[in-house]
Amino acid sequence: EVDLEERLRELDLRSDSDIPDVPPPTDSTPEILKRALSGLSARWKNWWIRGILSLAMISGFFLIIYLGSFMLMLLVLSIQVKCYHEIITIGYRVYHSYDLPWFRSLSWYFLLCVNYFFYGETVADYFATFVQRREQLQFLIRYHRFISFALYLTGFCMFVLSLVKKHYRLQFYMFAWTHVTLLITVTQSHLVIQNLFEGMIWFLVPISSVICNDIAAYIFGFFFGRTPLIKLSPKKTWEGFIGGFFSTVVFGFIFSYFLAQHQYFVCPVEYNSETNRFVTECEPSELFQMKKYSVPPLLQAVLGWETVNMYPFQMHSFALSTFASLIGPFGGFFASGFKRAFKIKDFADTIPGHGGIMDRFDCQYLMATFVHVYITSFIRGPNPSKLLKQLLILQPEQQLSVYKTLKSHLVEKGILQPSLRG
Numbered sequence: 001e002v003d004l005e006e007r008l009r010e011l012d013l014r015s016d017s018d019i020p021d022v023p024p025p026t027d028s029t030p031e032i033l034k035r036a037l038s039g040l041s042a043r044w045k046n047w048w049i050r051g052i053l054s055l056a057m058i059s060g061f062f063l064i065i066y067l068g069s070f071m072l073m074l075l076v077l078s079i080q081v082k083c084y085h086e087i088i089t090i091g092y093r094v095y096h097s098y099d100l101p102w103f104r105s106l107s108w109y110f111l112l113c114v115n116y117f118f119y120g121e122t123v124a125d126y127f128a129t130f131v132q133r134r135e136q137l138q139f140l141i142r143y144h145r146f147i148s149f150a151l152y153l154t155g156f157c158m159f160v161l162s163l164v165k166k167h168y169r170l171q172f173y174m175f176a177w178t179h180v181t182l183l184i185t186v187t188q189s190h191l192v193i194q195n196l197f198e199g200m201i202w203f204l205v206p207i208s209s210v211i212c213n214d215i216a217a218y219i220f221g222f223f224f225g226r227t228p229l230i231k232l233s234p235k236k237t238w239e240g241f242i243g244g245f246f247s248t249v250v251f252g253f254i255f256s257y258f259l260a261q262h263q264y265f266v267c268p269v270e271y272n273s274e275t276n277r278f279v280t281e282c283e284p285s286e287l288f289q290m291k292k293y294s295v296p297p298l299l300q301a302v303l304g305w306e307t308v309n310m311y312p313f314q315m316h317s318f319a320l321s322t323f324a325s326l327i328g329p330f331g332g333f334f335a336s337g338f339k340r341a342f343k344i345k346d347f348a349d350t351i352p353g354h355g356g357i358m359d360r361f362d363c364q365y366l367m368a369t370f371v372h373v374y375i376t377s378f379i380r381g382p383n384p385s386k387l388l389k390q391l392l393i394l395q396p397e398q399q400l401s402v403y404k405t406l407k408s409h410l411v412e413k414g415i416l417q418p419s420l421r422g
Contacts, residue, residue, distance in 0.1 A: 047222065049352055054215065057351070057360075069200065069269045069278045073193055077115075080189035082357040084111055084181055086347040091177040094342050100171060102162040107178045109155050114182050117148035118190040126197060127271050188365035191372040198375055200280065201265045201288075205256055205317055206371045209324035210363045212251045217244030217329070232336040236329075245325040252321030253314055260288045260311040287313045287379070316379070323370050328363040335362035 037045045064071045088107050124141045140147065163171055196203040221240025229236040259265040267282035288311055295305050335358070339345065346355025391399060410416040 050218070053351055058211070065200075065204070069196060069280070072196060072200075072203065076189050076192050076196075079357055079361060080115075080185050081111070082350070083347075083361060084185045086350075086356045086358045087181045087185070088178065090342060090344065090347065091174055091181075100162075100164070100167060100174065102158060103171070103174055106155055106159055106162070107174075109158075110152070110178055110182060111186065113148065113151045113155060114186045116151065117145075118186060120144045120148065122190070122193060122197075184365060188368050192364075192368045195368065195371050195375065197269045198380065199266050199268050201256070201259045201313065202371060202375060204259060204265065205252060206320050206324065206367050207364060208255060209248050209252045209317075209321045210328050210367050213244045213248040213321075213325045213328060214332075214360075214363070216247035216251075217241060220244060220247075230333055232333050232340065236333075241329070244329075245322075248325040249318060249321045252317040252324070256314045256317035257311065260284075260313050266313075287311070287316070316374075319374065320371065324363075324367055327370070328367050331363040331366035335359070 037048055040048065064075050092104070120141070121144070123137075124144060159171075159175060192203065195206070217236070217240040219240075220243030221235065221237045224239040224243070225235075225237030227238040228234060229238050229241050263282065263284060264280050266284050266288040267280040269278055269280055271277075272279045290309055290311060292307050292309050295303060295308055300306055335347075339347070347358040348356030350356045351360065391402060394402070407416065411418050
């Protein structure tokens with residue numbers, strides 16, 4: 001016990017200086033931008049680089065939205081893989097684990113296993129009719145979880161067999177690093193796609209709110225920032241934080257109003273097995289139908305309105321925007337603490353002026369979890385369409401049994417007459 005206490009005291013005395021240095025990322029700014037902005041100070045040069053690249057990324061995002069749901073899913077998958085690569089690469093550099101046997105291959109193998117599990121679950125949930133028509137897929141879906149577990153177990157055994165004397169601790173460090181990275185990237189990106197299937201508006205409003213808050217906080221902080229907000233991020237200021245909050249709430253309210261008018265954005269994304277395409281056609285739910293609301297007396301004197309017409313979803317957008325601007329930034333603070341712990345400025349140098357992909361999506365993952373929890377807690381009820389797809393997969397005798405049970409229940413409730421013959 002005495003030895004254990006002494007060892008713990010030694011660990012407590014260790015400081016961040018014991019962490020090995022990670023090579024700083026190189027400057028990836030295009031030469032044409034460097035020459036065009038050469039006469040500006042470093043502060044304004046960074047402003048213009050960030051601004052130009054932000055506009056380019058937003059334009060590309062709008063193009064992908066136009067191309068449809070499938071392209072958005074591919075975008076989410078691409079971002080997930082790149083974020084995983086950036087985080088796992090830091091682990092390799094910090095712990096000098098390039099020479100560990102099998103480990104780089106195992107890290108990517110585990111990524112494939114986890115993606116196979118989550119995307120297989122999505123296929124089973126949303127593409128039941130498509131799967132029913134193909135015998136090969138029926139086998140894969142029926143034993144999907146067993147296959148997923150077998151694949152993971154193979155990687156686990158390979159890891160145990162790769163353990164090398166004098167490197168045990170380092171190998172287990174990297175094993176834990178890999179699994180935490182999988183939890184952050186793959187699980188959260190799976191939730192993003194789940195939100196997308198509920199309707200593109202549940203994908204666009206949260207993501208756009210985080211982007212808006214990031215841009216507004218940067219602008220307000222750049223021009224008016226005086227009061228430091230948190231030590232983890234010295235450049236973050238209270239002025240930027242507050243300005244970002246109000247800007248995001250207003251943006252979310254207005255942006256939701258325009259999106260709620262179009263079926264393309266509000267209808268659940270469903271796969272049409274006859275046309276082999278994703279479709280977004282439906283009768284919009286009550287959330288996306290204009291309603292009249294009474295203005296609170298306190299605001300009537302200010303606005304001069306007694307009633308206001310708006311979509312119910314706009315009230316939900318207030319909750320989403322509030323989370324994006326008040327809690328979402330803590331994902332960024334967490335990432336800042338992570339980078340400080342390992343003495344790096346950015347996760348990578350993928351985007352000039354912005355850092356890596358993970359630097360831009362550190363708040364998005366936290367937002368994705370909130371949106372999924374919000375939908376399941378306050379929005380989504382039983383889905384007859386999804387239930388019907390599952391019933392169609394059953395064998396005829398099982399379907400008949402369900403029919404008889406449902407009929408008996410409806411007769412007991414008085415909805416059907418007992419004399420009705422099936």
